[in-house]
Amino acid sequence: MAVRIDNLAFRWSPGGPAVLDIPELEIADGAQVLITGPSGSGKTSLLNILSGITLPNSGNVEILNTDMRTLSAAARDAFRADHIGVIFQMFNLIPYLSVTENVMLACTFSAARRDRAAGAGGITEQAHRLLTSLGLAPDTFGSRRVDALSIGQQQRVAAARALIGNPGLVIADEPTSALDAANRQSFIDLVSNACRDCGATLIVVSHDEALFPFFDHRIDMTSLNARALSGEPIS
């Protein structure tokens, strides 16, 4: 199971109102899931929990069959480095690194990823292969400065970085909101194919309804997080 959540509660300050109150959530390995919801519905908080940045105040979170509560903050950082790829809405790339270096950056903090990328034919080679599969020819783009890329191209570099070293889980936070309609579709297509190829579970958080057709599983935060949103006390 890629994600298993049980009776999760999260609040910013102890005793404050619950931001998240999720009775149950399960996402199978290899699934591609779209989480939707208006702003304020707890998407960001859920994302922080799924990526191991924060822990819930109560309840269970298992990511890739690992109980997050048993890990220290440093161990959760290491876990994220090893197993999770993250794509942001925009500004995903480090401006002073080249395209290829940005992709390989994901291997910096994880020996496991380096090993898996090496096993897949070498770190640079996998970076180039991923860029190619995302429509960026390495010969043309590999050594470019990232600020010479369009936003759509930047997002694809971010996707390649998320996927290098074959993580089990890719989390994307509004990855298409800065793209136009045509780029949006091709981006989601490319990312979802690349995830399928790598066997990675894909979780996309977005309020973009145009993405609905691309996902077989959709989770609506307003119903998932209903109790917190209605202000009901947590039992």
Next chain:
Amino acid sequence: MNLGTLSIRSLLSRRWTVILTIFSIAVSVLLVLGVDRLRHDARSSFANTVSGTDLIVGARTGSVQLLLYSVFRIGNATSNISWKSHADFAADRRVAWTIPLALGDSHRGYRVLGTTSSYFEHYRYADGRRLGMADGKPFDDLFDVVVGAEVADALGYTVGSDLVIEHGLGGGINKHDNLPFAVSGILARTGTPVDRTIHVSLAALEAIHIDFGPAKRAAGRELDADGLRTLELKPRSITAYMVGLKSKTSIFSLQRDINNYRGEALMAILPGVAMHELWSTVSVAETALRAVSVCVLVSAFLGMMTMLLAGLNERRREMAILRAVGAGPRHIALLLVIEASALSAAGAGLGLAAVTVIYALLADWIGATYGLFLSRIAPTPTEWLLVAGAIIGGALAGLVPALRAARQSLADGLIVGK
């Protein structure tokens, strides 16, 4: 790609602020090292002023004062000592040689020193170096003058130049302009007060003053140069004398004998001890100079801290990206510490290189102009240690922005600027 290369690439992307920061650290390291070198060289140059002299004898006064006027030609003796007492001790069986010194006259702002040929034979400076002649020869005739290198340079004297000795320390009221003094020799540069001294024989000094004394009345006429040459001029008093001993072991017994001399109030000092005493009075300035240079270094590090702290807000995105690929707060902190260390290492290295190059380029010029001999060109172990200290100091200064960045990245998580 590791944290080291990452931080270097990050620094390179901020080239201009980074270069300015490195320069400010380099300049302050240059200052610290430069002050330290100059202090060291000034001290050894100072200690080099006189060498091989076991005792300096003068009228009873402060030991620093005796040292100042006899060796550094600064200030005046409160009273002279008699030639007789000098002759008594010069004949002592423990004494190998003496150099009589008679001060009091000047020539165009330079001190005139009456002495004997013993001066050219026995005076030693800087680890036993002898005085050498750059041109000409030591005095032979009554009106021969031997000038120091700086005097020759400043006044444009060559062998054969005529000059006039003034009575007292300038002012030009009593010029002995009827006496034909001429330069017979120019001493090689020593980097000591010898360079600024005009040397004449003791007899010549007597000749200058004979005019004013009873000898003129006794002679009943104005003495001319040739008339003076015929006279047997014996010095009656001198200002001080330097003593070289046959054996160092007798220093204290002779010193005691001189100090207890019944004929007049004499004092014998050990030059090394008096030098140390004198140096310790100027070491306050030395300490102050050092403190200032260290303050400049600290302010350079504060500048670096400011630069790193100011950059953090713009770099929140960068930190969030690093967090997303698995960097923990400690990695973020380490990144900043590496940046600070790299900046201070570059600055300190540049400062050390600069001080070495400047020294190599200016050593000859400073030696020739100020008589300050810059001893070492290559960095010493102490300087490497100082540089290492500066780098460690820089890394420690980096801890402040590092902790702040770590806390900020912890609070920000992955979500910044949304």
